[in-house]
Amino acid sequence: CPHEALTYVTTSRIYNEVGDWEDLFAPGLAGCQGCNTELLMRHTLRRVGPETVLATPPGCVPGMGSVGFNGTTGTKVPVFHPLLTNTAAMLAGIKRQYKRVGRDVTALAIAGDGGASDVGFQSLSGAAERNEQILFMVVDNEGYMNTGMQRSSCTPYGAWTSTTPVGQGSGGMPSQGKTQDAKNLPLIMVNHRCEYVATASTAYMEDLYEKLDKAIQASKRGFAYLHVYSPCTTGWRFPTDQNMEVARKAVETNFVMLWEYTPGDGLQFTRPVDDPLPVTDYLKAMGRFRHLSPDQISHIQSKVVENLAFVKQMAHRQGA
Amino acid sequence: MYEVRFHGRGGQGAVTAAAMLAAALLEEGKFAVSIPSFGFERRGAPVVSFLRCSDREIRQLTNIYTPDCLICVDPTLARTVDIFGGLKPGGTLVQATNKPLAEVALSPNVATVGLCDAIGIALQIFSKPITNTLMLGAFARTTGVVSLDALKRSLEDSDFRDAGLKQNLLALERGYNETTVHTIERRAAA
Amino acid sequence: MTTATLETPNQTKPAKQKVILCEGNEAAALGVALARPDMVAVYPITPQSSLVEHVAKLIADGRMDADIVDAEGEHSVLSVLQGGALAGARTYTATCGPGLAFMFEPYFRTSGMRLPIVMSIVTRDGITPQSVWGGHQDAMTVREVGWVQVYCETVQEVLDTTIMAFKIAEHHDVMLPVNVCLDGNYLSYGTSRVELPDQAEVDAFMGVKDVNWHVALDPLRPMAVDPLTGGSGGKGPSTFVRYRKGQCKGMQNSLRVIEEVHAEWAQRFGRSFAPLVEEYRLDGADYAIMTLGSMTGAAKDAIDEARDAGKNVGLIKLKTFSPFPVEALLKSLNKIQALGVVDRSVGFRWNCGPMYQETMGVLYRLGRHVPSMSFIGGLAGADITVGHFHRVIEATEKLLSSPSVTMTIEPVWLNEKD
């Protein structure tokens, strides 16, 4: 399997470089068993390092105790709870003051998709427009998982959530999960012409690490945005040990595409999938799509094709 | 306390004129407060602003309802707006107009009138009907409440968006020199 | 606006004060510049806009060295400043009405985080009936969130108080955000003569800046800021109470600090303002009217005229509204037999003015019966004139002969028939 061979080489390289760097989160955080977000946080902060101020708006990230509880903290660098709505603005204030006094401090956000794409979008967009020197990472688990799996604008079509439940409905119109497609936040950020925008997945760690490095550098010049797909074992309903499998399947079916954008080089795929698996391979890996009708599945498949064509077009145009 | 109400149209600088007059009064060691009216003062719409001056500190931050003097920087305004409302008996009108006194609308409370062809002069100086500094000159000539010198110094410290200081100083001076002052004789109404 | 380098008459005070003419909003901006903030964030809203325009121009002209953040809304304006303050910046902004409402979420938070941010509220009525004009409804609506709120009477007081606000906010016994409230329209656009303090003397007054000694987001001092606190188990309840009590202590401490800072200001700059409660011709008065903000000037003129007409009336003005200056107000209320309170906003729950409602609590502390009335005027840009105050004085005087009246059932609406 080509994937495993790749992993073997990659892993050693990452481990040799950063394996003995300090994990800057407390050894114990209250993330769910098999939490992809916890995995992502630990790698990210290890890489970004201690000269960092970390913002974690309400969601799973502080929910698992990274900002702590009644006097104890889960993070060894300065960390805070912004509001769900103002993460980018608060970080901008912090970064600007350190810049004013001549100190090199990384302003890092690890935010959920709800706090970035919904109620926090205004401050995110404003900070991106002003090109604030921030590294803004969105952990996209496609819903408000911390508060009980409610839908967000990043929840995909057809998905069960606690506010888009499955039921028999009325008038012969059954309730079959979310009825709208997901908002494509990373593409919206591309249209802010940020210094750096990329999508990533924890199943592709070498890709993620490369993008982290580029984002850290870009955040010294302006706004850097990283959108990381983060399967949620609890909210998406799959066994805890399947997390990387689900993340991998998302990419192998083109449900999730891995690309990066800079104003100079435009948009480019970093892990193109030439021979994608059918999207059903991804959908059947979890319980939140179990109820889908054939029509819904074909809608999702057609959206995958459409999204791919759209991003390819952007890659073609901007790369040209 | 001496109270002045400015009448103009949005864009003619009635609010700025009140502030410049306040500054000139300040130059002369007096106390002055100016307050604009609050609304949607778009270009062309009728606007008012207020000025109080006194030899001692002014405490009231309110509009003016019974002015001693009206300064009307636009010749057509009196047709649409009751500019005379609340004018004190024996009051003063300083009016931009090219008409003779007999053709100027007055109220029974007007005792002194200063007339200045502000539009005509402004077109010569600015090629635009900007009349506010001209009418400050007319006010000084008509009332003597402020000196021409103090107004000049006030202008020198102002920011002008539409014209230069030199033009405004000329306008001020011509406003002062080319204003005719009339006293209305009325029999006491028994 | 216009400057004149005149010597000020009749003042014994340090030299080097320039006399200028400016509107209230410009006075606030000049005060901010003299206080040397590191960061200001701005978003325009009527009638505050000219204030932030003046700030922007002062920075553009190099007369003020601050980082200006043109944020995309008031919510982010205050959020940027929170970040700035946590990194050690002295910070400032201004807003009003709908902007303050939109800002409420971070506004609520600022006091709990003990961030000494200074924010002018160029007070505005609202939000519906839709209004762009002055009134205290916005500032009154947020009075229970733990900000110190002071109201100014004159353009000069706006300038001086804006500088003092930073010193009050940053006092170690206070560490709370401060609102300097200036009435939209009459004070924000009212142009008047002010004395501009000298920068070096303001620097000496302000002392050393240290705004994040108590909480910081700084890799050299790692800590978690605002972790989840409370709940019903373990240390939760006691921990939460500790912080809430700390906030209340800071509020109460601010009463003393406001007085101290005003006293120091008077001593250094020769201008004194009553820090908490001002009495005007109250000694020997049988009854009094009570005011807040820029309406007070006309009220004082009305009092003078009433006194000349033989009426035994005085005036009480609040400068500090939050925390409510209970002890200072008790002293003033002790001198009178009847009270009329004029509010520029509405207290919906009690059907009276909010200041009246708060004052009734203090009247109870007097231990004797003082009949009182609530007057509401000046809503949405309406004027409160000397004539209105004569009506207030007459109605309050009648309370002297109606001791059975306890409190207002229905307020008197001053502009109802204007």
Place this chain on the structure above:
Amino acid sequence: MSRHESYPLFNLKQANVPDDLCPVATEVSPMLPGDWRSMRPVVDRDKCVKCAVCWLYCPVQCVEEKPAWFDFNLKTCKGCGICANECPQRAITMIPEAT
């Protein structure tokens, strides 16, 4: 690149900061979620080639390097089983805690 060293957390008492000002936390959480586990990873030391895949994907980062194999800090391991699922050598087995 050298190893990162983080600064020690701030000490409020030493800095004379009253404990009733801003809510802050200055001690690292002592929580150890090892007792959440119902299944425990066990390494076959002969099969382990130290490829570090388990380390890469372990959400709690409880994988520790030993002289010739990788092992787990059971004080923090939550027992999710990702390591066992991802190990290319199939060197990790999840076994019930009770045994």
